[in-house]
Amino acid sequence: MPHSATSAPTYPADLLARAARIRLACFDVDGTLTDGRLILDDAGHEAKSFHVQDGQGLALLRRAGIAIAFVTARHGTVAERRGAELGAEVFVGIKDKRACVAALRARLGLSCDAVAFMGDDVADLTALADAGLAVAPANAHHWIAARVHWVTDARGGEGAARELCDLVLTAQGHVDSLLADGTAT
Numbered sequence: 001m002p003h004s005a006t007s008a009p010t011y012p013a014d015l016l017a018r019a020a021r022i023r024l025a026c027f028d029v030d031g032t033l034t035d036g037r038l039i040l041d042d043a044g045h046e047a048k049s050f051h052v053q054d055g056q057g058l059a060l061l062r063r064a065g066i067a068i069a070f071v072t073a074r075h076g077t078v079a080e081r082r083g084a085e086l087g088a089e090v091f092v093g094i095k096d097k098r099a100c101v102a103a104l105r106a107r108l109g110l111s112c113d114a115v116a117f118m119g120d121d122v123a124d125l126t127a128l129a130d131a132g133l134a135v136a137p138a139n140a141h142h143w144i145a146a147r148v149h150w151v152t153d154a155r156g157g158e159g160a161a162r163e164l165c166d167l168v169l170t171a172q173g174h175v176d177s178l179l180a181d182g183t184a185t
């Protein structure tokens with residue numbers, strides 16, 4: 001659904017119904033919160049870029065009482081640092097994302113219906129299959145895009161996560177109060 005500065009997105013009713021139940025939003029990192037590119041230098045350091053509007057959306061979700069988690073197969077401190085900035089639980093080196101999310105979900109006492117998962121490639125498929133709201137960024141591999149409830153307009157690392165945050169905040173009726181508040185999170 002196209003976005004513009006003057007028109008808010010409209011969402012299908014079934015998508016809003018799924019989003020209204022979400023209490024935990026989980027995100028793959030590479031290709032979802034980032035554009036998927038890994039910058040590796042000769043010293044062994046790894047760099048990747050995150051979008052500040054995604055960060056604002058995640059902070060707003062937290063303010064609305066929704067837990068957020070990053071779930072990545074890779075090791076490294078970049079995702080951990082970004083997650084710490086945003087109050088996300090961060091799980092690195094995860095080979096079985098479904099099991100990881102299921103354990104977190106159980107710890108929080110939530111059903112699958114209350115979990116959103118966003119991912120872009122095959123390592124995300126099992127977690128997406130379990131999620132009450134399964135979302136892929138616009139750059140997701142087509143195998144994944146065909147198996148989710150919603151594909152965002154934006155690509156990973158370019159505001160895709162913000163679209164999911166906005167959907168959940170809209171479905172749960174938080175937008176007017178957030179706009180009236182207007183303070184930074």
Ligand SMILES: [Mg+2]
Pocket residue numbers: 028029030031032119120121
């Ligand atoms: Mg990925």
